[in-house]
Amino acid sequence: MSSHALADALQLSPHPEGGFFRRTHENPLTVPVPFPTSDPTDKTRLASTSIHYLLTKDSPIGHFHRNKSLTYHFHHRGRGRYRLIHEDGRVEEYIVGGDIWAGEKLMWVVEGGVWKSSAVEGAEELLISEVVVPGFEFKDHEFMRFEILKELVGDEKAREWNEFLKA
Numbered sequence: 001m002s003s004h005a006l007a008d009a010l011q012l013s014p015h016p017e018g019g020f021f022r023r024t025h026e027n028p029l030t031v032p033v034p035f036p037t038s039d040p041t042d043k044t045r046l047a048s049t050s051i052h053y054l055l056t057k058d059s060p061i062g063h064f065h066r067n068k069s070l071t072y073h074f075h076h077r078g079r080g081r082y083r084l085i086h087e088d089g090r091v092e093e094y095i096v097g098g099d100i101w102a103g104e105k106l107m108w109v110v111e112g113g114v115w116k117s118s119a120v121e122g123a124e125e126l127l128i129s130e131v132v133v134p135g136f137e138f139k140d141h142e143f144m145r146f147e148i149l150k151e152l153v154g155d156e157k158a159r160e161w162n163e164f165l166k167a
């Protein structure tokens, strides 16, 4: 099945980070916000939200961003590379995919506050699901800027990774 057919079958829409998504579940339970917010009246979140997320040859990059919530990721098909920058500046890269014998990950967790980008690697697409805890809100989300990337990883790496920043 082509990546287009996959996006159609799953009724995915373009995601602002790149790629395509559809929210598949909202946990109606609300929980107290477990992290600082700028608005003192902003006190609760849905307990969790879930999406399908697809990267394709046409839209192969999930651009660097971070979220205050933690995200569980689950592989369905294809192959991708995750690039993470932890709050202390530590860089981590890994491959997600079905070849567990080669060390590819079927499931991975990105803690709140960690910068993340994803990209299709050596495949037609990458199809995953994500569970965000507590639930996803755009106000908890931030896109990476070149100046911040440079501070975190230095000039050379920032220029190398410029393609993973949202233009």
Ligand code: GUN
Residues within 6 Å of the ligand: 021, 023, 049, 050, 051, 130, 132, 136
């Ligand atoms: N990224 C992870 N979960 C979500 C979600 O529910 N909505 C949006 N727009 N992006 C997400």
